[in-house]
Amino acid sequence: MSKLLYGIVFALAFILVSANIGYELIDAVSTWNLSNYIKIFKSFGKRIVQFDMFTVLLTGGIIGVLYVVLKWLYQLLFVPMNRVRLIEEVGYIREVDRMSKKDMANLVQKRKNMGKPPPVYPNGWFAVAESRDLKKGESKSYSILGLDLAVFRGADGRAHVIDAYCPHLGANFAIGGRVFDNCIECPFHGWRFSGDDGKCKKIPYSSKIPETARVKAYNTLELNGFIYVWYHAEGIEPTWQPPEIEEITKGQLVFGGRSEHYINAHIEEVPENGADISHLAQVHGPIMAAGVDLRDTYNRIWEFGKHEWAGEWKQLPEGHIGQLNLTHGLKLFGVHIPVLDMKVQANQIGPGIVYLTFESSIFGKGCYLQSLAPVEPMKQKIVHQVYMHWSVPMCIRKFFLLGEAIQIERDIMIWNNKKYESKPVLTGTMEDQMLAKHRRWYKQFYSENSPTLHQSKKDLSW
Template sequence: MQGEQLAVFRGQDGQAYVVDAYCPHLGASLAAGGRVVGNCIECPFHGWQFQGEDGKCTRIPYAEKVPDFASIRTWPSCEVNGMLLVWYHREGVGPTWAVPEQREVATQEWVFRGQTKHLVDAHIEEIPENAADAAHLDFLHGTAILGGSDLRYSKSRLWEFMKHRWKGEWCPEPEPNEHCSQLLLLHSTSIFGKHIPALDLKVSVRQVGPALVFLILEHAFLGRGIILQSVTPLEPLLQKVVHTIYYQKNMPAVIPKFLLRAECLQFERDITIWNNKQYLPKPLLVKEDSSIQRHRRWYGQFYSQKGTGLPAQEGLDW
């Protein structure tokens, strides 16, 4: 939904509403100086008021009558897991699935412990496709987190004493959740070649739709929590990625903050690749890359059939 300008406000009823930013009268921005009046947003230019629920204009201070056709566009949205999410469909189709609520976040068993934001210069599909690219895990993310995210130094001999190992298997979910996919990641660490069980980590990853990911973290004695990843397209090849962590409130805050920092260091290694690579609609794949092809078929459901962005598929049989 790049190029769309939206205004977001919370009405007197406590409901969050998302509407087009510009007043249809003379184009003033409701998001810059607009005022909430009841469940309406008031234009700062002439005081026209629009309902958040259906966008209808309910008041024009200087007019005897409000035209029946006076309204602004409203956008389907939901508040879940501490996020306000907006539904967008190129053909204007309404929501066909709902974002699941994470029980521990809703009940505040897990509490907010931090957030990071990154800009990525890449095709939007590159980011979720990582889940199906098992081959890159040990190669790009195998060296010690202490090696940082600068790929010129991450494989330095200084950090060879410590290695990360990743095992992951990606698969799409069946109906009625065909818009979701699953990845189970098992992480282990060895120091001087010796496996350290205390550092083992299980990450259950669930992608919901094209740009929302739930990463549930489970550690033997450091507890459980979740990192929520959202990807918002700002331009065709510019994505804003936000990571938000919620963690067991009985655990010291330093633990989830460290886990979030570690995850983002690894993510920044991917960003270095994404920011400097090309998106190939017909990549050269080998049979061991079959999950990438499966992921592209699965992700293809989120492209408009009337659009031009549907990626081409390439076979692996040769």
């Protein structure tokens, strides 16, 4: 890509600088005078050598501007968005100017009242990685759900997830380990373990393999662009699976980008937002241009525009799925704009997966895929991917993802600074009763041995 841009830019600059030579060549052609050709090319050579400083700077400026403009256009029109925000970059207010964002986030996290949250690692399927990040024959190290995991892709293209540490002397498989067929080799002594069952298949200096030479291999599922791992505190095998989205598999909906955020809160706080209809007007009513800082979103400057939401949350018959149905409208200067209406349906599939489909009056059907996983007891990683019809330009797909990211970052400002209220004061209204219903529904993902904050608490500073 860079070579192509450089080539285009230098070609355009060359044309601009040598424009006068072109006119002289045209004159020579019209007179069919060979001596004129020779004079022109000699003159051109002298000009190349004898550029004055102004011409050099002008040419360099033209090249620089053209490169920047072309690169920006290419990124806008063809490259999916990758918006990554670290935990210190969103949702904190700096109290002391000389304090860094990271120090401020760490201070708030340490002094924050966590409340009395439920267990920190619920049972279900969780995205450990994104498919595009793991090439065939590659291994990577991840930490989620209090587990250190080695994730690798075998020779047949299948993804495998095992405990990260070799039972021999504790080396991390994913840090320097090589992949052979569907096994991963320990970088320390070359022991090879199968990604299917975790058993040791080869020890280079021993013909006998101890029966205890094995690691835990996790149930793994790859679909819709994510690699999921099954977690259950009681060791129970998967009781359900997230469905495949055929429109994505068949290429009807295509990738438009991703966003990645980190949240300092209990995992249940995030899906609970889906049932919290009354927060939509307060947090997500101001238009996107108002930004993500809740201190500014209600500034009078932005009163000309307002998002309007109406919806309902319910549990589906499958049991492990909760569904939110929303309608969205936009008012500008008090006038409803019908072409910007949207219908939204979000399916919360277990504790860590959301499929959010939307129907736009202008751009048709699209889908957000959300993955949520605890990287620490009270620190969550949330990823959104957007897919829209292949005919929708990349810049529009990116705009939809940006809109979702802005709304999430407003929520993060709440989540990062709140405690988990185990006994909330609720009204008898439908809105608050949906919250109570959601909490009862979510309890199914905890079991007797689900780790609590006290049991799994580590050093939370970074």
